[in-house]
Amino acid sequence: MNVLANLASLATNQIGLGSGDLIVQILSLASYLFIFVFIFYGQRLQMYIMIREVEGSLYKLKLMRDEGRKTAIETIKEIGKPATDPSVRVDRYLEYFTIAPQSMDPAGIVYKLDHILDVRDTRMKDEVKLMAPASDEVQVNNLENTLEAAMALNFIYKVVRHYYLQGKKTLSLYTIMQLQMILPMVMKEAEAYASALKAFAYGQPIGDGAGPLIAAKLMHGFEVRKVPKDCVVATVPFEGRTALVMKAEGPGGNVGKPGDAVKTLIEENKGKITAVIMIDAGLKLEGEAVGEIAEGIGAAIGGPGVDQFKIEEAIMADHIPLYAVIIKEDIGDAVSMMRKEISDAADKAIERIKSVVQERTKEGDQIIIVGVGNSIGVGQ
Amino acid sequence: MTTKSSSNGSQNKISTFVLAAVYLVIILAVASIIWGASSYYQKTATLETAATLMAIGFIAMALAGYILFQSRKRVAKLKIEQQPILTQIECKSCNDKVTREFKRGDYVFKDGEKCPKCSSLGMITAIYREVKEKEKPVNV
Numbered sequence: 001m002n003v004l005a006n007l008a009s010l011a012t013n014q015i016g017l018g019s020g021d022l023i024v025q026i027l028s029l030a031s032y033l034f035i036f037v038f039i040f041y042g043q044r045l046q047m048y049i050m051i052r053e054v055e056g057s058l059y060k061l062k063l064m065r066d067e068g069r070k071t072a073i074e075t076i077k078e079i080g081k082p083a084t085d086p087s088v089r090v091d092r093y094l095e096y097f098t099i100a101p102q103s104m105d106p107a108g109i110v111y112k113l114d115h116i117l118d119v120r121d122t123r124m125k126d127e128v129k130l131m132a133p134a135s136d137e138v139q140v141n142n143l144e145n146t147l148e149a150a151m152a153l154n155f156i157y158k159v160v161r162h163y164y165l166q167g168k169k170t171l172s173l174y175t176i177m178q179l180q181m182i183l184p185m186v187m188k189e190a191e192a193y194a195s196a197l198k199a200f201a202y203g204q205p206i207g208d209g210a211g212p213l214i215a216a217k218l219m220h221g222f223e224v225r226k227v228p229k230d231c232v233v234a235t236v237p238f239e240g241r242t243a244l245v246m247k248a249e250g251p252g253g254n255v256g257k258p259g260d261a262v263k264t265l266i267e268e269n270k271g272k273i274t275a276v277i278m279i280d281a282g283l284k285l286e287g288e289a290v291g292e293i294a295e296g297i298g299a300a301i302g303g304p305g306v307d308q309f310k311i312e313e314a315i316m317a318d319h320i321p322l323y324a325v326i327i328k329e330d331i332g333d334a335v336s337m338m339r340k341e342i343s344d345a346a347d348k349a350i351e352r353i354k355s356v357v358q359e360r361t362k363e364g365d366q367i368i369i370v371g372v373g374n375s376i377g378v379g380q
Numbered sequence: 381m382t383t384k385s386s387s388n389g390s391q392n393k394i395s396t397f398v399l400a401a402v403y404l405v406i407i408l409a410v411a412s413i414i415w416g417a418s419s420y421y422q423k424t425a426t427l428e429t430a431a432t433l434m435a436i437g438f439i440a441m442a443l444a445g446y447i448l449f450q451s452r453k454r455v456a457k458l459k460i461e462q463q464p465i466l467t468q469i470e471c472k473s474c475n476d477k478v479t480r481e482f483k484r485g486d487y488v489f490k491d492g493e494k495c496p497k498c499s500s501l502g503m504i505t506a507i508y509r510e511v512k513e514k515e516k517p518v519n520v
Contacts, residue, residue: 027432202484204465205507213488220489251487287520337465343508377507379489 047173050180054164057183058157064194065157068150069094075146075201079139080132089131093147094154096124114306124148138203141252145200145376149193149335156190192332199337200253205377207333207342211279211300212378214327214346214353215247215371224380227264230256232380239354240363244269250375258301258370259310265368266314274365275321276311277353280372281334281342282326291341292328293352300324301372323360325352338377398451405444413437468506471495482507 038045069090076086098120101112128143129135135143160179167175199206205213219234226249227233233246244265248256266273280300284290299308299322315322327345353369361367416433419425425433465482476497486504495502 024429024432202465202482203487204482205488216489251490337463337509338507340508340510343506377487379487 043173044171047171047176050173050176051164051168054160054167054176054179054183057187058160058164060187061153061157061160061190064190065150065153067194068153068197071197071201072143072146072150076132076143079135079143081134082131083133086131089127090147090150093124093127093131094151096151110306110309113304117304117306138252141254142200142203142376145253145374146197149196149200152193153190153197156186156193160186188330188332192335195332195336200376203251203253203377205338205343206335206374207329207338208281208335208373209338209376209378210281210327210329210342210346210349211371211373212247212250212375213338213343213371214279214349215245215369216250216375216378216380217346217350218243218353218369218371219245219247219380227261228257229260230254231258231261233261233265234380238367238369239357241357241361241365241367243357243367243369244273245369245371247371247378247380248373248375250378250380253374253376255303255372255374257307258372259307259314262311262368262370263314266318266320269366271318272366273318273320273368275323275357275361276315276368276370277323277325277356278311278370278372279325279327279349279353282328283334284328284330288328289341290329290333290339291345291348293345293349294326294328295352295356296324296326298322298324300326321360323356325349325356398447402444402448405440409437409440409444411437412440463509463511465507465509467504468508469493469495469502470505471498471500471502473500474498477505 073087073090076082076090080086098116101109101116103109124144124147125140128140128147132140132143160183163175163179166172167179196206198204218236218238219232222234222236222245224232224234227246230249231246232249233244236243236245238245246258246261246265248254248258262276278300280302282294282300284292299311301308301311311322327342327349329339329342333339333342357367412433416425416430416437419433420427420430466479467482467486468477468479470477474495474497476495478496480496486507488504488507490504491501493502493504494500
């Protein structure tokens with residue numbers, strides 16, 4: 001009895017129940033209820049908040065995916081003048097996938113991957129030609145790039161939706177937490193692809209075209225010839241040296257195969273090439289300015305690695321030094337319309353190339369300058 | 381091409397459940413404020429009780445308003461912004477540089493563009509978008 005009396009007294013005096021008016025009692029009860037709810041359901045509440053955040057981003061991704069599909073269909077109808085509605089073919093295109101070769105025995109995998117990518121490229125181009133029969137070669141390339149951007153948005157949306165639904169279904173805090181943590185980066189990339197849609201549809205230069213823009217500035221006014229595959233080269237007198245300036249053929253959306261092109265040029269000029277200089281858009285770190293120029297050693301080229309491998313293999317035969325000049329930009333700038341800072345950086349990059357050539361080669365030498373990237377909206 | 385944005389109408393709606401909950405909280409908050417004020421003036425409650433009721437009402441109203449504002453902000457964010465694209469033409473005879481809005485078919489090093497000043501032929505030397513920097517300068 002004594003214990004009960006003590007508890008009642010505690011409830012009355014210390015906790016607040018039983019004393020004062022009704023409002024104070026309700027407030028005391030509510031505060032205890034809150035404490036218990038947060039102790040036992042705090043993690044679940046946190047998960048629901050995260051789910052809401054992911055859901056918001058998923059809506060935005062869905063909007064971007066739909067916008068991509070709509071832009072692709074509208075552009076195909078406008079340029080390609082198809083006899084039938086291309087929507088079904090576009091939907092099928094958006095679901096295409098590529099299976100990378102088996103790497104258990106890695107010997108020869110680069111050429112297997114190269115072959116698979118070639119087949120993919122041919123298949124995609126044929127599909128675009130069927131969808132848009134009235135389009136010319138440049139427009140086919142631009143349409144292919146537009147569809148690729150729509151495809152990327154579709155893929156991002158589906159993967160995020162997959163993890164969102166899986167997390168919701170299993171109520172796994174860690175699945176949702178991982179998704180929520182990487183979401184800002186995913187959204188940034190998706191937004192870049194969404195803004196790239198119009199660039200590809202209209203044939204505007206993108207940030208990744210910094211390399212081809214610089215090469216085009218160097219080769220403009222000189223005779224240009226084609227080199228395999230989908231690349232162009234011009235012989236340009238440059239600082240007392242002879243430069244073979246190369247880029248993907250523009251102004252259609254095309255990255256070409258610089259690996260094959262460099263190999264061809266080295267074989268054509270056996271033993272004469274004294275340096276290879278590669279210019280490309282490079283990813284900047286946060287805090288670095290867009291359009292900043294940096295210089296280094298090695299093959300400045302992205303993608304699946306096939307072209308980098310081929311270039312490295314080609315220069316190894318004669319031990320040709322390989323220099324790189326990059327124009328810094330973030331992933332968003334690389335796939336969206338070219339920023340003024342990047343366009344303006346072209347002249348500064350040319351000055352840097354000049355100093356590399358003066359310092360690292362002798363007068364009369366023959367060098368290769370490669371502008372790596374997508375040539376969309378950049379002629380020659 | 382001008383600055384424009386697009387959004388999907390069906391996704392712009394705020395959840396009906398959330399809206400109903402927010403409106404219910406607002407009604408309860410208003411009732412709490414009125415109850416607090418009236419009970420104080422009618423001397424049916426102490427000053428502390430009335431003040432507590434009114435404080436609960438104001439806090440609940442502020443929270444409901446915040447949730448409503450956040451939901452609208454989220455809806456406003458669901459837009460794909462497009463910036464104007466400029467084409468720079470360089471005249472071969474007067475060496476003047478002019479910019480105009482991008483037109484489909486423009487590409488860098490395209491010849492045959494008319495100079496608006498001297499009407500002789502020019503060439504497209506740049507196509508770009510200008511970004512108004514939103515990021516704060518880094519001091520570290």
